[in-house]
Amino acid sequence: MLSPLGLSIFVLQQCLHYEVVDFLFPKARELHIVAEILPREAPKKRILLSAHYDSPYEFPLLSKLRMKSPLFILPTVAIVVITGPLGLLRYFYDVDAIQKPMLVVGASLLFIIAALLRSNKVSPSSNDDLAGVGLYLKLGGTSARTD
Numbered sequence: 001m002l003s004p005l006g007l008s009i010f011v012l013q014q015c016l017h018y019e020v021v022d023f024l025f026p027k028a029r030e031l032h033i034v035a036e037i038l039p040r041e042a043p044k045k046r047i048l049l050s051a052h053y054d055s056p057y058e059f060p061l062l063s064k065l066r067m068k069s070p071l072f073i074l075p076t077v078a079i080v081v082i083t084g085p086l087g088l089l090r091y092f093y094d095v096d097a098i099q100k101p102m103l104v105v106g107a108s109l110l111f112i113i114a115a116l117l118r119s120n121k122v123s124p125s126s127n128d129d130l131a132g133v134g135l136y137l138k139l140g141g142t143s144a145r146t147d
Contacts, residue, residue: 086102
């Protein structure tokens with residue numbers, strides 16, 4: 001029952017870009033900045049830079065675990081991925097002895113990740129290691145010193 005629901009949510013949210021679970025996230029204001037630096041002379045080359053600011057929320061679990069976070073998140077993903085085919089095999093073989101413990105462990109890990117992965121606190125800037133805005137700050141500082 002939950003596998004088709006999870007698959008449909010994944011397809012709608014990630015593949016078709018319908019906002020199915022976005023109501024779970026707190027609302028935040030967006031700010032889009034477009035800038036153009038005009039050269040003094042005719043340009044020899046044109047450079048296009050872009051960045052995204054897609055995560056204005058804190059991720060306390062990742063900041064606490066740092067490099068150890070894959071040790072927590074990857075087994076959870078593996079359990080979720082393995083549980084799907086086991087659910088299909090259930091029609092042909094008795095896999096309850098394997099599937100039920102994995103379901104309990106996987107659901108527990110998913111609950112912990114869902115509860116602790118993000119918070120409702122908006123970060124004061126894009127300093128969350130997910131945005132390319134830091135590139136622009138560095139580039140602006142470097143180009144300001146060279147002019």
